[in-house]
Amino acid sequence: MDGPESGVSAEWWRTFGDPLLDSLVAVGEKNNYSVGAASNMGSLFVVLKPWNERKGKDNSVDAVIEKVDGITASIQDAVIFSVNPPSIPGLGNSSGLEMQLLDINNLGPKEMAQAVSEIQKAAADSPELKGITTLYEGETPQYEIKIDRDRAKTYGLRLESIYSVLSAYMGSTYVNDFVRFGRTYQVLVSGRAMSRAQADDVLSLSVANDKGGMVPFGAFTTVEEILGQPTVNRYNMYSTAAVTANLNPHVSTSAGIKAMENIMQKTLGNSFSYAWTGTALQETQSGTSISMALIFAIIITILVLAAQYESWTDPIAVVITTPTAILGTVLGCMFMGQSISIYTQIGIILLLGMAAKNAILIVEYAT
Numbered sequence: 001m002d003g004p005e006s007g008v009s010a011e012w013w014r015t016f017g018d019p020l021l022d023s024l025v026a027v028g029e030k031n032n033y034s035v036g037a038a039s040n041m042g043s044l045f046v047v048l049k050p051w052n053e054r055k056g057k058d059n060s061v062d063a064v065i066e067k068v069d070g071i072t073a074s075i076q077d078a079v080i081f082s083v084n085p086p087s088i089p090g091l092g093n094s095s096g097l098e099m100q101l102l103d104i105n106n107l108g109p110k111e112m113a114q115a116v117s118e119i120q121k122a123a124a125d126s127p128e129l130k131g132i133t134t135l136y137e138g139e140t141p142q143y144e145i146k147i148d149r150d151r152a153k154t155y156g157l158r159l160e161s162i163y164s165v166l167s168a169y170m171g172s173t174y175v176n177d178f179v180r181f182g183r184t185y186q187v188l189v190s191g192r193a194m195s196r197a198q199a200d201d202v203l204s205l206s207v208a209n210d211k212g213g214m215v216p217f218g219a220f221t222t223v224e225e226i227l228g229q230p231t232v233n234r235y236n237m238y239s240t241a242a243v244t245a246n247l248n249p250h251v252s253t254s255a256g257i258k259a260m261e262n263i264m265q266k267t268l269g270n271s272f273s274y275a276w277t278g279t280a281l282q283e284t285q286s287g288t289s290i291s292m293a294l295i296f297a298i299i300i301t302i303l304v305l306a307a308q309y310e311s312w313t314d315p316i317a318v319v320i321t322t323p324t325a326i327l328g329t330v331l332g333c334m335f336m337g338q339s340i341s342i343y344t345q346i347g348i349i350l351l352l353g354m355a356a357k358n359a360i361l362i363v364e365y366a367t
Contacts, residue, residue, distance in 0.1 A: 102240055114140070
């Protein structure tokens with residue numbers, strides 16, 4: 001969930017998130033939400049009911065995501081999209097194809113945001129892709145506090161003291177601990193929320209100089225409105241924007257990867273680069289290696305069995321079962337409407353091992 005740039009507080013999240021939780025009770029068993037990396041971003045986790053309580057395609061994960069998208073489509077106060085967690089925990093943040101858009105030419109956040117928008121428009125016309133989701137915001141309205149160091153030095157102020165007051169006012173500062181009722185508590189100093197609701201409230205602060213006097217911030221500080229990035233993320237030392245490509249039903253991940261690469265080449269050219277992450281990275285790195293591994297595995301299997309049986313015909317009888325096993329897997333995926341993804345490829349490898357084992361037992365019994 002990506003909320004407005006300004007006016008977002010803990011109270012806003014409670015008034016906005018609680019009704020949303022109530023509307024999602026019908027699709028989940030237990031819901032909770034937490035604020036994300038920025039004050040205007042949040043995440044909501046929906047724990048689905050057990051499989052035996054949500055039978056049928058209408059209650060599948062994809063169907064539940066469509067229901068949630070339908071519920072949140074009418075909400076105008078925030079940008080909300082749903083994702084499915086990755087099948088392998090730790091490999092990415094969602095089950096889609098995760099990509100990092102790299103600003104290799106240092107064009108800036110404005111051009112990066114425009115590039116992300118062009119990718120989303122191109123993906124909307126792609127038959128393989130359902131859409132592109134991203135939390136990249138580009139430049140957003142911000143306030144910049146400018147400190148005149150020469151004036152601060154004239155008033156006998158140290159930068160450490162100025163930054164310490166700002167830190168305690170905008171955030172909090174640890175003072176000490178005290179023991180009460182058998183428990184240890186921390187003492188934290190922070191400004192009241194109502195006293196820092198406006199940016200100009202900073203100018204009413206005061207800081208002690210080297211003579212013990214109090215100097216107001218307005219004497220050496222100005223507050224200006226600027227545009228800047230709320231967070232700066234980097235990948236491979238380049239400024240980056242994370243995007244996730246969601247696939248249409250019955251589209252393999254390899255087809256989705258090719259579609260995304262074609263979109264990147266046509267829309268962005270050499271202005272930006274990209275790098276795959278998560279399961280997409282593992283698939284692109286292992287795509288060619290799996291084919292080579294299968295070829296070498298067949299060759300080694302033939303040589304080992306030829307040395308064991310002292311014959312070239314018996315190993316061929318064992319290895320010839322592998323095409324049949326692969327054909328059965330492909331026909332099964334076509335019949336069930338499933339794509340041949342990286343998980344299917346792993347299953348094919350396991351199936352080849354089982355087929356070869358059974359063939360070896362049959363050949364041994366026959367000889």
